[in-house]
Amino acid sequence: MDSQRLVQKFLTSQVSEKSLQIAKAALFDYLTVSLAAQSLETEQLKTAYKEQLEGTSLLIGEKGLATKAFSALHNGFRAHLLDLDDTHSSVRGHPSAVLFSALLTELPYHSGKAFLASYVIGLEIMARLGMAVNPDHYLQGWHNTSTLGGLAAAGALAYLKQMTVDQTLHSMSIAASQAAGLQMQFGTPIKPLHAGLAAKQAVEAVAMAQAGLAAEKDFLFADRGFRAVYAPKLNVAPLLEDWGKSWQVNQPGLWVKSYPFCSAAMSGADAAEYLHQKEGLREDEIAGVEVLFFKGRDQALKNRQPKTGEEGRFSIEYIVWLGLTGQEYSLDAFSSKALSSALRRQLLKVQRTYQEGSSDEPFVTVTVNLTDGRKLSQQVTYPKGSPRNPLTEKERRKKFTTYVRGPWAKPLEEKIKRMEQEEGDSLFSFLQTINGGKTDGRTCD
Missing domain, CATH: 1.10.4100.10 (2-methylcitrate dehydratase PrpD)
Structure with a gap:
């Protein structure tokens, strides 16, 4: 060839x-x-x-x-x-x-x-x-x-x-x-x-x-x-x-993501959020955490001890800890601000383990060991936003309104829906009216 x-x-x-x-x-x-x-x-x-x-x-x-x-x-x-x-x-x-x-x-x-x-x-x-x-x-x-x-x-x-x-x-x-x-x-x-x-x-x-x-x-x-x-x-x-x-x-x-971090962490994040919602976990209840991956599937999550929220985008330790303790996956959580020394010490409780072999449907399992001796576990194969568990149209629109200022979600959605019937310069002109979520004086059509 x-x-x-x-x-x-x-x-x-x-x-x-x-x-x-x-x-x-x-x-x-x-x-x-x-x-x-x-x-x-x-x-x-x-x-x-x-x-x-x-x-x-x-x-x-x-x-x-x-x-x-x-x-x-x-x-x-x-x-x-x-x-x-x-x-x-x-x-x-x-x-x-x-x-x-x-x-x-x-x-x-x-x-x-x-x-x-x-x-x-x-x-x-x-x-x-x-x-x-x-x-x-x-x-x-x-x-x-x-x-x-x-x-x-x-x-x-x-x-x-x-x-x-x-x-x-x-x-x-x-x-x-x-x-x-x-x-x-x-x-x-x-x-x-x-x-x-x-x-x-x-x-x-x-x-x-x-x-x-x-x-x-x-x-x-x-x-x-x-x-x-x-x-x-x-x-x-x-x-x-x-x-x-x-x-x-x-x-x-x-x-399609709901949160601003690496997609390799999406399953672990969903598992952690589920365990928090089910158990209402507090930091002082958590003795240790294990995150099980298929070997090689955490390649992108290279930061085991992140120093900033930005580094935390690629840290399953940070992302799972936020989810388990009920903290939001906000833009601020993944900014360039330094993480506190107390939080970085807590992240040492989170350890990775691996399963040999490969799978077309690789799952991630989060297991939490509690200070009272109990063990909680949740496995996720299809996290929210993956092709087999996609965001709905309503959830996509919510993503827009969550992260973007201004009343642009519905007009933009309607403009894109009509793209097959229009020339590209129509969308080009519309996008010129959007300036960081604010109009520059022109109106939406």
Whole structure:
């Protein structure tokens, strides 16, 4: 096999109506988490790129426009900043933060339906690449959101812009040469920056290819290419097997979060909350806690002794302790503020244990040993927000109103529902009226 077969396959694909509907829900969630992420870090990014704050492309939650490259960087960074954005199990990463951020740079120039279809194609590429390279690629320490996201976003843009096979190969090859992102950054602002960099790389790669810049076309399988360097154990079969029979956006589907922390902690968090609600646990009643994972499934939860709430996004010890003791999974709980020494001592009570083997439905079990000798345990396989236990439409809207100021939930939802019947510039104009949850004087239509 060579890379051209993959490109030819997705450039000629037609996505299903069901996939387009799921893409709309994904876009609503992407905009929710992006609008929620107003922070010092986004201002720092704008300061670093101040010369790019004039252009034609949208900055989510901001009045101004910017260059396409900075729009993709800013929006990808912002979408992933709170770790509240969706994930996908085949990817082992965050697809929407990268894909939508790249595609938004082209929104005014294409139909709403073409925009949504391109997202579905991008997710398909990213997920199939994930199935091909995982688990080894991820366990080696790469951040798949970034390493796979730039490739997939370049493919999605090529599909949207109806580029030729050769142009697409050059685009994806240029993106492949920029693939990067290390898991050591989990718990720092550089993790979400990976998503922005991937989106920016895709936008720039497509622009360079359209300008005629040529690259090695077989980016996946060439000597010293992507497979050789990033994924020596790459499994070719998932790249094309049963293409189009069931889109990855449908099956297995997206994980949509209610809380701003790593999805690897969602099952443990649900188990901890359940035990607190059932037993009304207090800190002084808890002698010790064990969290059982399938081996390797806690890879992203690298911070066993977090020093800040931000590091706590990737700490099952911190997240489970909050849940067991009835504390809210609020944005403030996962801020850059330092955790108290007393709380950090309590986290030492939480220990991880492991089960050998693998499972397509890996559960997490939280067991609490109480000071009176009792033992409580709760196992969760499908946490709230996972594809088999999805958020309802009402819960998605509640997520928006919880994290975003202003009366935008229903108007935005209605605008996205009409996307298939409208040109992309209609949504583009609407999004320009939203500035951090406040209107800049224009009205919603």
